Amino acid sequence: MxxxxxxxxxxxxxxxxxxxxxxxxxxxxxxxxxxxxxxxxxxxxxxxxxxxxxxxxxxxxxxxxxxxxxxxxxxxxxxxxxxxxxxxxxxxxxAPRAEYPEFPAALSFTMMLLPHEVAADLSARASQVRSQLAELEASAEGARQLALPRVTMLEDEYRRAVLTAELDWLDAVTSDLRSGALTWDFESLAALARSAS
CATH class of the missing domain: 1.10.10.10 (Winged helix-like DNA-binding domain superfamily/Winged helix DNA-binding domain)
Known part of the structure; x- marks a missing residue:
């Protein structure tokens, strides 16, 4: 098995x-x-x-x-x-496994949307990540009050670290999208794809 x-x-x-x-x-x-x-x-x-x-x-x-x-x-x-x-x-x-979560798959085709749409969507995701972090903090506080050993909550520590890193990345990319430092033109990308085939 x-x-x-x-x-x-x-x-x-x-x-x-x-x-x-x-x-x-x-x-x-x-x-x-x-x-x-x-x-x-x-x-x-x-x-x-x-x-x-x-x-x-x-x-x-x-x-x-x-x-x-x-x-x-x-x-x-x-x-x-x-x-x-x-x-x-x-x-x-x-051993890290090759996992295929949907968020990186969606990121790989953000060019299908306009930059301001991606900025709005990533900002909405960042809000949800902030909520998840708050829930994890509340859970950690509950564990502290119950005096649970740290080993029983390692997965929450990991999730908190991953979500914190994701939030930092989301904020940075959203900032670049809003400032115009990150932008694209769909027609140029389509022409690039046609020239490669």
Whole structure:
């Protein structure tokens, strides 16, 4: 089985205690891991659990039925799952992967818009980034009040650093767009593309 952020999350949480899928999903949200792992659809969590089970990385510990709830299957991590968790974690920490987020893809074709449109859009993005930074700061304050160990919030530190760098870049580019230091002409770019083909 190939590593995945959600697979790593499930394995890591099962290291702490055996859990059923609802318990896994609840812990992901309680610990704020839903900010770094996509669990917006419950089906993706169940698919990941099925793949981990097929790969022998987790096992069914028990299945119980309560009159108030549907049947619940509790999963536990296997020895192979413990080994795999460490391997995936170290691989993800060491080796940057080629990821293809949509923002850089959109940036690569900003020439399709007018400079003042791009300035407005990047300013709007900067406002959203500022809001995200404020949310992260509030989360950090909550962690400090709960006396959570720093290691439990490293992903938030990283996200804060990345968002701060993005905000600095957005402000600089927006400034260049507004001053005219960064501009373009679509027809000139189209002519350049035609001459290259």
């Amino acid at each position: 190939r590593s995945s952020p959600l697979g790593l999350t499930v394995l890591s949480l099962l290291h702490l205690q055996p859990l059923h899928p609802y318990g896994i999903q609840r812990l992901i949200k309680q610990w704020g891991k839903d900010q770094v792992v996509n669990v917006s659809q419950r089906a993706s969590l169940y698919r990941t659990i099925d793949r981990l089970l097929e790969a022998g990385l987790i096992t069914v510990r028990e299945t119980s039925r309560d009159q108030q709830y549907p049947e619940r299957t509790v999963y536990d991590v296997t020895d192979a799952g413990r080994t795999t968790t460490r391997e995936w974690l170290r691989e993800m920490l060491v």
